[in-house]
Amino acid sequence: MANTFLKANKIAAAALGLLQREIVLPALVWRDAAGDFAQAAGDTISIRVPARTTARSRTLRGARPTTSEGAGIITMDELTETKIDVTLDEDLYSAIPITDEELTLDITNFGQQILAPQVRAVAEGLENKLAAEMTGATYATTLTLDTADPYKTLVDARVALNKSNVPMSERTCVVGADLEGIFLKSEHLSMADKSGSDSALRDAVIGRVAGFGNIYVSNALPPNVGFCFHRTAYVLSMRAPAIPDGASYGRSQAYQGLAMRWLRDYDFRNVQDRSLVDTYAGTNIVADGPDGPDADSDPDFVRAIKITAA
Template structure:
C-alpha cells in the first residue's frame, strides 16, 4: 500500500488544524499559549510570566529629599501550568476501507477526529470556568423553569459586574458564558442588546446572543444549563503543545490560530491497517491574584480568583399568591 501521503504531511497538519480552529468556542474566550513542536513531555510545566506590581509613593511638593527617595524592587513571578492531559484520537483503517470506502480522507477521517479533540478541550475548559466563585443564585419556578422575577437574571449580571469592578478587573473584553436555561431567560429580556458579530469566527459568532451590562454573552452547551460565568479572558489560560513526532514515525506538527496539534499516520502490517493519529498536550491554568492591600511577601498565600465570578439558577416552588393574581 502506498504511503505517499507523508510527502504532504505539512499540508495534512494545516488542514486538520483549520478544522480544529473552526470548532473552538470557549477556547476563543480565554488567554492562550501554544507552540508547535514541543521537546518536553506530557506532565511537564509551562511557566507563564506575570509582570511586577508596584505600590508607588508620594510626598509633599516641597519635601526635603536629603534622606533619599524611596525605591521599590521589581519582582516578576510566574504561573506554572502543567500539561496534564494528552488529548488524542486514533483511528485504524483496513486496506479494504482505504481502497474502497474512504473517498475523502479529510472529511471522513480527520474531521471526526478533530471534532472529538476539540470536544474534550472544550469540556475541560468548561469544567475550569465553572469553578469560579459564586456571587448568588436566581430563583426559577421549579415547574416551568422560568425566573420568578423577570429582572432577576439581569440584576445578578449587574451584581457580577459590580464584584469584578470592585476587584479592579479590566472592563474591556469581558464575557458572560451561559448555559441553555440562562440563555432562554436572557433572550426574553428586553434590555438585551443584539450585537454585530461580522468578522468574528463563525462558530463563536453563532454562539454570541448579545451584550448586557458590559458583557458579551456567549452560550455553550458544555456549561451546566443553569449556570453563568462572568469573567475577563485573563482569568484562565489554555496552554497546549503539539508533541514531537517520534523519529520512528512520519507526520507533522504545526501551529494554526493559536492551537497546536500533531498529525501522524503509520501502517501496521500485522493487522493490515493504517492508523490516523491526532494528539495534543493540554493544560488549563487559573490566574490568581492577591487582593489589593495584601502585605508584601504574602501575595502567594493570599492569591485567589478575582477575575471571574459565577451564579446559578435555583429551582424553587413559588409561594401561592394570597390575592390569587
C-alpha cells in the same frame, strides 16, 4: 472492533450535517504561552503576575524624624510578584484503525470520513478540559442568577470586576444552555435596541450588554452555569507533539486555532492503517494578589465571576 461505514448506494445524495456543538471557549481565553514549553522542567512554565503597590504621601515642610527614630523621611515598600504555573499534563487524542477492506470497499473520502471526526473529537476534548477548569475553580465572587431579571446579575458581575480593577477591555460572558434561555426571555437582553446589538442571537452569541463584550453560549459548560471574565482569567496552553522520524506520514496542523498533530502509518501484522490525531494541553486560572488590605492572604481569583441558576 470494526468501524461501521455505509455503502454508497444506501446514502442519500444530500448528506445530513453532523450534529456537533460550536467550539467556543478556547477563543475567549489567554493562550499566548503555547510556544514556551520546550525544555521546560516538568513540562511546566510559570507566567508572571506583576506586583502591585500603593502610593504613600508625606507632608511638605513637615517635621523630620529624629535619628533615634531609626526611620527616614520616606517609607520604603517591597514589591512581591506572583506566578501562575501551567503544566502540559494531558495528551488528548483520537486513534482509529482502518482495515484494508474498509479502505478499499467502504472509504470514499478519507478526510471527511476519518480525519474530520478525529480532529473534531480532539477539539471538543480541549474545550472540555478548559470547561472543567472553569467550573472547578474557586471564585472570589459567585452570584446566583436573578431569573426574573438576569440583567441585574450581569450588572452585579460588572460591579464586582470593577471593584477588583479588572480592565474594561476584553471582558466577556459565556453561559450554558439553560442560562441562555433565561437571558433570551429577558426584556433587557432579547430586545436589540436595549442590548446595544443589531442581533439578539446569532451564531451562539447574545448581543453586547452591561458593558461586556458579546455573551457567548457553550454546550461544553453545565447548562445552569455561566461566567463573566477577562480574557486573562484562564490560561489554555497546547502544543502539537513532534512528528517522529519513524512515522510513515505526519503533519502538524491547526483546527479553529487549536494546534494538533496527525500521524498515519500501516500495521501490516493486522493489515490495517492507523490514524492518530493528538495534542498536549494544560490549563489554569490566574489569581491576583496579595494586595491592599489582604496583603497577608493567598491570591484571589477576581478576574472572573461565576454565575449559577438557583
